[in-house]
Amino acid sequence: MLAEHDESTEIKAEALQDRKQPLLVLIGPTAVGKTALSLNLAKTWNAEIISGDSMQVYKGMDIGTAKIKEEDREGIPHHLIDICELDEAYSAADFQAGASDTIQSIAAKGKLPFIVGGTGLYVESLCYNYQFADQGSDELFRSEMETFAIEHGVEALHQKLANIDPPAAERLHPNDQRRVIRALEVYHMTGQTFTEQQAGQKKESPYNLCIIGLTMDRADLYRRIEERIDLMLEEGLVAEVERVLQHNLPSNSVPMQALGYKEIADYLRGECSYEAAVERLKRDTRRFAKRQLSWFRHMKDIHWFDTGQNFNNNLTEIHGIIAGKFQDHLEYTSNQSF
Template sequence: MKKKVIVLLGPTATGKSDLGIELAQLLDGEIISGDSVLVYQGLNIGSAKPAREEMAGIQHHMIDILTAKESFDVLTFKKKVEELIVSINAKGKMPILVGGTGLYLKAVLEDYSFLNVQENVQLRKELEEFASQYGNKALHLRLAELDKAMAEKLHYNDCFRVIRAIEIALAGENKEQASSTGQIRPDYQAWVYGLNMERSKLYARINLRVDKMLEAGLIAEVKNLLADGVSSQSQALQAIGYKQVVEYLQGEVDYDTCEYNIKQATRRFAKRQITWFKKMSYIKWLEVTEKTKMEDVAKFIAQEVGSYEEV
């Protein structure tokens, strides 16, 4: 029997989380977060993590499963989500995968096979010490010598991914993704919906969301993480919003520049998300406007999918 899953994706700030909750209420579902930042405890404001009251009693998975000092990758995500889909199906409920991290979602839906380059703890320690002594740019130059194409994709301050890229390059491989069919895996019955919004309206929503995050205490949240011993070079604090606030707290930029940088980085991220999703030909796109009511969208999807017992 095929594993059943509904997937709600699209660029940031389009209303996926609200839609997921509405749909879960209609279809007796449980939500699986497909966001690579929501996994971290303490990263609440900048990740737009739903508060418990916003979850409306719906079971949410893949949220707050790691401390901000830990690392996370697509292989771990893929394994955990596949297990959750099986267990939720076994309970007679509908798993609803909600998120915007394109590679993570494609990895699950298309059953990517990956090159298995194991973590080299000693090498990572040496590279972290090198960056601490000589700076992030010097570390980035080491990657450029090994894999110029990958170095061009990564910012020198994204130390976690720069170190991982060096690790892979030294293992003799230049990429983690090995193969993908470009189609939904045959053992899944998946309904994949994408939320789309006119670009200027999307960017306006992003800017407003950043304003609200800063008003809600994003800077204080980052201060607390740093005070708790989370490294400014940790994977968690490379996330959009957190990285720019760290730069502000370290005196690299002023407040206005920090705010601008967060908005710009988020808009660019949304654009990259759209590019990723264009590769997924099986997505059914739904247009969202300011007047769109998510409960109506949820009813439309529920009618298409039918109740769990009927599919």
């Protein structure tokens, strides 16, 4: 009788899952190959892409964020790109709300919503409907932390977080001053760390999720990162950062703390040589990729694939996983000959 009950419960759970809105998700570190695969999957599964990148929302930050060009999108709609001015704040809660609305809009057209990105908190908060508690703010504390960062450096500020919440510090780059200060502020106001708050979240998704994760041999990934940065520089990253600097944004603003912009801005201000700025950018991007992988490794329900030499074999398997997951929603597919 117990076995029959367990089987019945499983069937009911699967039926409930099938009634949820299907959501395809593609994650992985920077430079691993998400963009190329996303176009392949979107065309096959009649999907529209929602960017899960915290920096691609900003207008004028194109090269440094590896934003896909309009002419390279192959006619596939991309959402949550270029929706903010440089002086606007944009948070994980903002992303969750905007992406949720966009998912419903895409589904209403009979298409498959498809999240593609590498900002772990953004993607995870959407997939599992994190509840962002309103703890308020302490402007005096923020000001104190900003002053501390100016006087002692962002690494010292980051160490403060590492002392109270090592997992959060591992996931947040020292340059991400705004989020580091917010994590410190939450602990200051509640006595609870950001990691403890995350652990308390109910990890049940409102969506019928299919999450594909991309990884790569570490040495190959680092080589691709360095090649991508060299290409960004050839395409005009320095000039792009110059244009961003013309907006006279505060040094602790999101664009000024963004990977690629902070390092090149230091060079343009005469604080370091061009060679030193590029080397620091490559180093920081390698560290960022490591943090991305660390974040995603803590997520559940991910089908991981290596984008190395035999990726064509993996591609067939990826399509098979999607077909199996969304078998009751095959109206989404536009071309299933994979």
